[in-house]
């Protein structure tokens with residue numbers, strides 16, 4: 215008994231209504247995903263395109279896959295035919311690549327704009343200024359096969375929850391700003407993806423609509439493939 219189903223049931227009880235749980239199954243075997251699926255979970259996240267593609271082939275078709283890790287443009291093709299949401303769009307070039315592959319697949323792919331909210335240098339993501347430039351250039355009008363649904367961010371990996379809270383507040387303000395400036399009439403620009411196993415409680419207090427949780431559901435990972 216691995217306890218995945220129990221973990222899920224307990225975790226869901228803590229989640230406010232309307233918040234999406236993305237069960238991050240990276241490095242975990244397909245059997246673990248199936249156990250979570252049988253406990254009712256449908257939204258899963260992975261951080262590598264190839265791993266995502268391979269797992270997709272072995273799970274039921276109604277799984278909604280979220281790509282949550284840094285994505286290279288030449289790997290978009292592995293997931294474009296089925297991925298439900300790419301949460302980690304961190305450049306205009308990547309957004310164009312997603313649009314191109316989505317078009318080939320005859321689809322519109324949901325995307326979140328990932329913002330760099332952690333003070334650490336190594337994390338990926340846009341700055342608010344970069345996204346302002348993109349929005350003002352109107353280039354999005356040409357990208358008909360992507361649907362921008364909101365924002366995503368990863369806080370600094372630290373026990374200092376005041377710092378983490380500040381970063382989540384910042385992401386929330388970035389979202390509100392974008393919403394009021396550019397997406398006022400787009401009701402499905404509505405997602406703020408923030409919060410992982412160590413900081414989801416703070417994220418929920420700060421307005422998260424989507425938490426990405428791996429360890430608390432599937433247990434610790436033994437190989438390091440985090441971004």
Ligand SMILES: *Cc1c(COP(=O)(O)O)cnc(C)c1O
Nearest residue numbers: 238261282410411426427428429
């Ligand atoms: C691994 C990962 C998560 C989940 O991390 P846990 O701490 O195991 O909950 C969430 N988001 C991203 C982008 C990840 O790479």
